[in-house]
Amino acid sequence: MAEAIKRCERVYLEAYTSILMIEREKLEEFYGRSLIVADRDMVETESDAILERSNEVDVALLVVGDPFGATTHTDILLRARALGIPTEVIHNASIMNAIGACGLQLYNFGQAVSLVFFTDTWKPDSFYDRIAENAKLGMHTLVLLDIKVKEQSIENLARGRKIYEPPRYMSIPLAVSQLAEVEEIRKEGVLDPETTLAIAMSRVGGGPLQRIVAGTLSQLGAQDPSVYGQPLHSLVIVGKRLHPLEVDYASAFAVDEIWKRVARDVYKVPEE
Amino acid sequence: MAEAIKRCERVYLEAYTSILMIEREKLEEFYGRSLIVADRDMVETESDAILERSNEVDVALLVVGDPFGATTHTDILLRARALGIPTEVIHNASIMNAIGACGLQLYNFGQAVSLVFFTDTWKPDSFYDRIAENAKLGMHTLVLLDIKVKEQSIENLARGRKIYEPPRYMSIPLAVSQLAEVEEIRKEGVLDPETTLAIAMSRVGGGPLQRIVAGTLSQLGAQDPSVYGQPLHSLVIVGKRLHPLEVDYASAFAVDEIWKRVARDVYKVPEE
Numbered sequence: 001m002a003e004a005i006k007r008c009e010r011v012y013l014e015a016y017t018s019i020l021m022i023e024r025e026k027l028e029e030f031y032g033r034s035l036i037v038a039d040r041d042m043v044e045t046e047s048d049a050i051l052e053r054s055n056e057v058d059v060a061l062l063v064v065g066d067p068f069g070a071t072t073h074t075d076i077l078l079r080a081r082a083l084g085i086p087t088e089v090i091h092n093a094s095i096m097n098a099i100g101a102c103g104l105q106l107y108n109f110g111q112a113v114s115l116v117f118f119t120d121t122w123k124p125d126s127f128y129d130r131i132a133e134n135a136k137l138g139m140h141t142l143v144l145l146d147i148k149v150k151e152q153s154i155e156n157l158a159r160g161r162k163i164y165e166p167p168r169y170m171s172i173p174l175a176v177s178q179l180a181e182v183e184e185i186r187k188e189g190v191l192d193p194e195t196t197l198a199i200a201m202s203r204v205g206g207g208p209l210q211r212i213v214a215g216t217l218s219q220l221g222a223q224d225p226s227v228y229g230q231p232l233h234s235l236v237i238v239g240k241r242l243h244p245l246e247v248d249y250a251s252a253f254a255v256d257e258i259w260k261r262v263a264r265d266v267y268k269v270p271e272e
Numbered sequence: 273m274a275e276a277i278k279r280c281e282r283v284y285l286e287a288y289t290s291i292l293m294i295e296r297e298k299l300e301e302f303y304g305r306s307l308i309v310a311d312r313d314m315v316e317t318e319s320d321a322i323l324e325r326s327n328e329v330d331v332a333l334l335v336v337g338d339p340f341g342a343t344t345h346t347d348i349l350l351r352a353r354a355l356g357i358p359t360e361v362i363h364n365a366s367i368m369n370a371i372g373a374c375g376l377q378l379y380n381f382g383q384a385v386s387l388v389f390f391t392d393t394w395k396p397d398s399f400y401d402r403i404a405e406n407a408k409l410g411m412h413t414l415v416l417l418d419i420k421v422k423e424q425s426i427e428n429l430a431r432g433r434k435i436y437e438p439p440r441y442m443s444i445p446l447a448v449s450q451l452a453e454v455e456e457i458r459k460e461g462v463l464d465p466e467t468t469l470a471i472a473m474s475r476v477g478g479g480p481l482q483r484i485v486a487g488t489l490s491q492l493g494a495q496d497p498s499v500y501g502q503p504l505h506s507l508v509i510v511g512k513r514l515h516p517l518e519v520d521y522a523s524a525f526a527v528d529e530i531w532k533r534v535a536r537d538v539y540k541v542p543e544e
Contacts, residue, residue, distance in 0.1 A: 066365060068372025071517070078521060089373060091365035091477045093338060096378050098363040100340025106368050107384040111411055114379075137405050139383055205363045245343075249350060 065094035103249030110134030138241025145170035169231030290336035337366035375521030382406030410513025441503030
């Protein structure tokens with residue numbers, strides 16, 4: 001990949017759909033060249049700038065995670081294709097597979113869901129149905145937590161002012177409280193705080209900054225927020241088709257012995 | 273990662289759970305050091321050799337794909353933990369996310385399944401139920417195709433002779449015919465050859481050797497086998513919660529216009 005990047009005339013770095021866990025300067029030093037930061041406007045509405053002359057010279061767009069993790073990147077590939085520009089994709093690790101670090105087997109995951117920041121008037125909860133579908137099959141669910149970058153306030157948007165709010169990343173405690181809020185309304189027991197096991201993961205793949213915490217939803221919500229460290233945070237809702245080896249592996253990250261007790265008594269996983 | 277490898281006293285290279293798409297010699301040149309090939313026996317039954325003295329010096333085990341893609345690797349981490357040996361995982365792209373290259377969105381995938389080589393007397397078909405579960409929810413299914421490496425014949429096994437059969441990798445045509453065989457028996461329509469869309473992928477992430485072919489199961493089975501190139505092959509069964517953008521993106525890989533017709537008439541995806 002380093003060689004491919006060296007061949008390029010322009011190298012863009014997109015980081016608004018995730019968080020880059022290394023400083024841009026270090027990346028520039030590593031690749032031995034300067035990088036152009038592509039913000040949300042540039043990637044979503046001004047992508048012509050990125051594609052400019054890319055049928056004549058090599059141009060790279062670096063992203064965090066796998067290039068197919070965000071629809072935004074698929075869109076750019078489609079636009080390049082429409083313009084007859086040849087493209088090449090270099091894959092990368094992403095949360096979709098790095099999540100295996102928590103000890104749950106990847107093939108036991110059902111569909112992934114997203115949880116957005118609730119507002120007073122907007123609390124979309126279709127994720128609850130998706131988790132319920134997975135739960136019914138005993139599957140685990142990866143819950144991707146909302147990121148708000150370069151958002152405008154309604155006032156600034158209305159006045160056409162390009163003033164942006166500071167970035168916000170949903171934390172585990174907020175995610176857990178939003179799940180509890182929806183469970184309170186739906187009452188189907190899909191996310192019962194005391195009997196649902198979950199695993200919180202922060203900065204997966206981020207080396208020493210990575211955190212993994214396993215417990216009931218109630219336990220995860222009760223931890224001091226500092227336990228989870230800096231964003232990005234992700235959450236896994238554990239499904240009932242839980243294997244003794246999965247329980248065992250994740251027990252190293254458990255808040256306390258309740259992890260194993262709920263696995264045995266509620267999830268009916270035989271002890272090894 | 274290159275720096276981490278340079279620090280190690282011993283570097284093992286495991287390739288029997290997948291296929292390494294680069295020659296070992298090239299990897300050795302890239303890392304500037306020799307690699308010890310760890311075959312199946314070494315990884316599964318003689319892992320003590322790998323872990324030897326690894327509490328005193330750094331030891332690396334390189335794998336193809338993400339370290340958490342195969343239970344084998346999780347086992348080694350568990351054994352290291354039991355011996356009090358500190359471990360660090362460096363994530364990597366794997367088929368679990370690189371599959372996004374076919375244009376289907378990762379969050380629309382349900383659980384993944386494995387398809388093993390059938391014999392005259394052994395045709396395990398529980399994968400059919402798993403695909404049915406996903407299909408009922410409209411989810412796509414990644415079907416991982418069997419790999420047989422360092423297998424012994426029953427006779428050699430009985431006589432304790434360490435003579436191994438040549439490696440075998442399941443091809444797309446064989447996979448499709450096995451799926452048809454199971455559909456013939458189960459008759460639930462989950463894998464109807466004419467109305468089920470699927471995407472064949474070969475050597476994903478393998479640069480110029482990568483192949484992607486989209487069509488009905490019947491169409492994929494009818495292609496000349498050379499179309500798919502060398503192993504590894506993987507197959508995606510397309511779920512009904514198919515998005516127009518997914519249809520559009522994958523249409524570049526379609527055998528012919530039947531892809532779009534089935535998407536519209538059977539999958540009921542509105543045309544863009």
